[in-house]
Amino acid sequence: MSPAHKQETKRKRVTVKDVALEAGVAIGTVSRVVRQQSNVAPDVRKKVETAIRKLGWQPSLAAQSMRGVASRSIGFIFSDIRNPLYAEMAKGAEDLLAQHGYVLVVASSDGRPEVEQALIERFARWNVEGMLFSIEDESHPGLSQTLANINFPFVMVERDHPLADAAVGADHYRGTFLATEHLLLLGHRRIAMISGGNQKTRVSRDRVAAYLAAHAQQEVAVDASLLRLDSFSQDYGFREAQRLLSQPDPPSAILALGMRLLPGVLSAVRSKGVAIPENLSLVASNDSDLAQLAVPDISVIRYDPYILGREAAQLLMQKLLKGENLNHLRVETPAEFIMRSSCSVHHPSRPAESILGA
Amino acid sequence: MSPAHKQETKRKRVTVKDVALEAGVAIGTVSRVVRQQSNVAPDVRKKVETAIRKLGWQPSLAAQSMRGVASRSIGFIFSDIRNPLYAEMAKGAEDLLAQHGYVLVVASSDGRPEVEQALIERFARWNVEGMLFSIEDESHPGLSQTLANINFPFVMVERDHPLADAAVGADHYRGTFLATEHLLLLGHRRIAMISGGNQKTRVSRDRVAAYLAAHAQQEVAVDASLLRLDSFSQDYGFREAQRLLSQPDPPSAILALGMRLLPGVLSAVRSKGVAIPENLSLVASNDSDLAQLAVPDISVIRYDPYILGREAAQLLMQKLLKGENLNHLRVETPAEFIMRSSCSVHHPSRPAESILGA
DNA sequence: TTGTACGCGTTATCAA
DNA sequence: TTGATAACGCGTACAA
Numbered sequence: 001m002s003p004a005h006k007q008e009t010k011r012k013r014v015t016v017k018d019v020a021l022e023a024g025v026a027i028g029t030v031s032r033v034v035r036q037q038s039n040v041a042p043d044v045r046k047k048v049e050t051a052i053r054k055l056g057w058q059p060s061l062a063a064q065s066m067r068g069v070a071s072r073s074i075g076f077i078f079s080d081i082r083n084p085l086y087a088e089m090a091k092g093a094e095d096l097l098a099q100h101g102y103v104l105v106v107a108s109s110d111g112r113p114e115v116e117q118a119l120i121e122r123f124a125r126w127n128v129e130g131m132l133f134s135i136e137d138e139s140h141p142g143l144s145q146t147l148a149n150i151n152f153p154f155v156m157v158e159r160d161h162p163l164a165d166a167a168v169g170a171d172h173y174r175g176t177f178l179a180t181e182h183l184l185l186l187g188h189r190r191i192a193m194i195s196g197g198n199q200k201t202r203v204s205r206d207r208v209a210a211y212l213a214a215h216a217q218q219e220v221a222v223d224a225s226l227l228r229l230d231s232f233s234q235d236y237g238f239r240e241a242q243r244l245l246s247q248p249d250p251p252s253a254i255l256a257l258g259m260r261l262l263p264g265v266l267s268a269v270r271s272k273g274v275a276i277p278e279n280l281s282l283v284a285s286n287d288s289d290l291a292q293l294a295v296p297d298i299s300v301i302r303y304d305p306y307i308l309g310r311e312a313a314q315l316l317m318q319k320l321l322k323g324e325n326l327n328h329l330r331v332e333t334p335a336e337f338i339m340r341s342s343c344s345v346h347h348p349s350r351p352a353e354s355i356l357g358a
Numbered sequence: 359m360s361p362a363h364k365q366e367t368k369r370k371r372v373t374v375k376d377v378a379l380e381a382g383v384a385i386g387t388v389s390r391v392v393r394q395q396s397n398v399a400p401d402v403r404k405k406v407e408t409a410i411r412k413l414g415w416q417p418s419l420a421a422q423s424m425r426g427v428a429s430r431s432i433g434f435i436f437s438d439i440r441n442p443l444y445a446e447m448a449k450g451a452e453d454l455l456a457q458h459g460y461v462l463v464v465a466s467s468d469g470r471p472e473v474e475q476a477l478i479e480r481f482a483r484w485n486v487e488g489m490l491f492s493i494e495d496e497s498h499p500g501l502s503q504t505l506a507n508i509n510f511p512f513v514m515v516e517r518d519h520p521l522a523d524a525a526v527g528a529d530h531y532r533g534t535f536l537a538t539e540h541l542l543l544l545g546h547r548r549i550a551m552i553s554g555g556n557q558k559t560r561v562s563r564d565r566v567a568a569y570l571a572a573h574a575q576q577e578v579a580v581d582a583s584l585l586r587l588d589s590f591s592q593d594y595g596f597r598e599a600q601r602l603l604s605q606p607d608p609p610s611a612i613l614a615l616g617m618r619l620l621p622g623v624l625s626a627v628r629s630k631g632v633a634i635p636e637n638l639s640l641v642a643s644n645d646s647d648l649a650q651l652a653v654p655d656i657s658v659i660r661y662d663p664y665i666l667g668r669e670a671a672q673l674l675m676q677k678l679l680k681g682e683n684l685n686h687l688r689v690e691t692p693a694e695f696i697m698r699s700s701c702s703v704h705h706p707s708r709p710a711e712s713i714l715g716a
Numbered sequence: 717t718t719g720t721a722c723g724c725g726t727t728a729t730c731a732a
Numbered sequence: 733t734t735g736a737t738a739a740c741g742c743g744t745a746c747a748a
Contacts, residue, residue: 029734066724066726119461371740384720425742
């Protein structure tokens with residue numbers, strides 16, 4: 001119970017006060033030293049700097065933030081960190097932001113709009129200076145409400161939103177058009193498309209529009225039942241591919257548009273004993289190890305998610321650093337169609353049914 | 359220049375004061391309402407709540423943090439968000455933390471210790487309550503210095519560090535031992551191991567130790583030149599596999615231990631025209647779509663990174679919520695060997711050289 | 717049960 | 733050039 005015990009309990013946070021006391025100056029001077037202001041005598045600066053090092057002091061971000069100091073951090077919200085597309089975007093954004101002394105902070109929402117809202121509010125309270133979004137449903141009313149209350153710039157990635165300062169996305173329209181056109185020119189007349197998003201996102205809408213446009217251009221009628229747009233999950237790819245191939249009138253080609261869909265579709269195709277490309281042509285998106293190394297290798301629609309993240313961050317920096325008004329700029333990065341061995345000419349004379357069995 | 363212009367310039371942040379004014383109460387009352395304290399009259403509570411909604415007020419995290427309110431956030435630093443292993447760990451941690459109202463904040467370091475240090479300090483200043491680490495070099499002096507100054511709990515994932523409150527990792531020793539033993543029992547005598555970490559991490563050391571132990575157990579001499587431990591990158595896998603297969607005395611089996619190594623090694627194997635499993639047996643780690651769907655499918659050492667992240671977060675919560683002392687607990691999650699078609703009996707009578715050509 | 721006033725650690729203003 | 737002091741927004745003793 002001696003007074004010395006007070007020391008032992010737990011050392012408190014060191015503050016400017018401690019540093020000022022140690023250096024024998026006023027707290028204002030300490031602040032001036034760390035803020036690199038010029039109007040401080042060299043010897044005083046030395047004293048303060050040694051005191052800071054000795055005590056290991058660092059200005060509290062919370063206190064700085066209260067004084068309106070910029071947080072130098074950007075938030076990024078998407079559905080699932082395990083999706084390599086988002087991971088790649090995050091890396092692209094991270095790298096660019098790092099060049100400007102900004103740090104990227106990410107969180108995943110599980111695709112649930114309520115979670116997205118909660119996370120946005122959380123980030124806002126963290127005083128992030130801007131945000132990147134890849135939300136699940138562009139027209140969710142609650143989310144739009146939250147977005148309307150935001151008082152910092154934000155950019156959509158692979159999404160569109162009227163409230164966003166800008167939006168970046170790959171040219172999925174072109175990629176999907178090229179792929180569909182290619183299949184049509186090979187003679188395919190029943191082309192299935194398995195993908196997610198349900199036309200609730202820019203990506204999903206562009207894909208459907210391109211699919212329809214290619215059919216219209218080639219004057220081929222569309223069977224809407226061949227469009228399966230409910231999910232990007234591997235399970236969904238497996239299930240829908242199985243269903244499609246079990247139909248009395250199965251498709252002769254499948255577009256599997258989503259990273260996790262390819263493994264699902266490939267599994268289903270193998271389990272049904274269907275040969276690629278002899279009995280089924282297949283196109284996937286995006287490119288992947290699996291697409292490159294599968295036998296046969298899989299034709300893909302390819303685009304670079306790293307660039308997308310990088311571009312989005314770049315726009316945010318333009319707004320933040322130079323005060324440029326982005327006024328709803330919409331940037332499109334290229335998407336290309338890479339032809340590999342998974343597509344072949346369709347022979348209507350040898351219908352798939354007879355090969356698949358009853 | 360009428361006074362009304364002041365309104366137009368830019369609305370300031372909404373604070374407790376505004377809410378109190380709106381509700382006709384004192385700021386203390388507002389605070390009590392949001393902090394869910396019971397000693398507040400129902401009608402007053404109603405008034406305050408409507409005022410809060412009307413103004414859209416949210417307490418500033420910065421100000422709360424200054425008052426010592428917990429930030430409910432945990433940081434996670436690893437080398438690269440694009441590595442699906444880390445993404446999976448992050449998701450596991452995220453899910454568990456969410457159950458307790460905590461949010462996970464991640465940042466990647468590019469594997470550079472200086473960046474790791476900077477990020478740790480940044481997170482510390484953000485007042486995170488705890489951290490998860492998967493650092494690159496467990497014995498880096500500068501990093502240890504930084505770790506020593508941390509005043510919140512932290513847990514290592516797939517790593518060891520004497521200063522950490524706890525560490526979790528998969529049982530790579532067992533996984534690697536089983537795989538190596540399997541190959542040895544198939545008659546392989548020259549087994550290469552391509553991996554990263556250079557024995558600077560727990561994972562890397564365990565793998566090498568298991569490789570050596572299995573050889574010792576089977577009384578097979580080890581050729582240290584077959585160990586390639588410099589990187590986890592795809593390029594490294596490609597290059598080292600090519601080199602190994604071009605040697606006058608090439609290995610008859612390869613352990614490719616690292617997510618990105620398998621595609622690299624597979625490419626190299628194909629470019630050399632070597633047949634799996636006839637002329638080369640192959641084991642990869644961790645499991646992946648590619649390993650499952652490649653032809654032939656690839657035997658793997660499998661473990662669940664989601665569980666690792668989840669477990670690490672769980673430990674952190676025990677410490678934070680229940681005040682439990684973890685005292686350097688080291689948790690190991692299981693790793694298993696999954697046999698597929700990429701391994702076969704080695705026939706010394708038909709040496710690989712003759713097949714590979716000059 | 718409610719209101720008042722202080723302090724958290726920092727930066728900025730103003731006076732010295 | 734430096735020092736003192738007022739904010740920033742919130743939580744909480746303490747007073748009413």
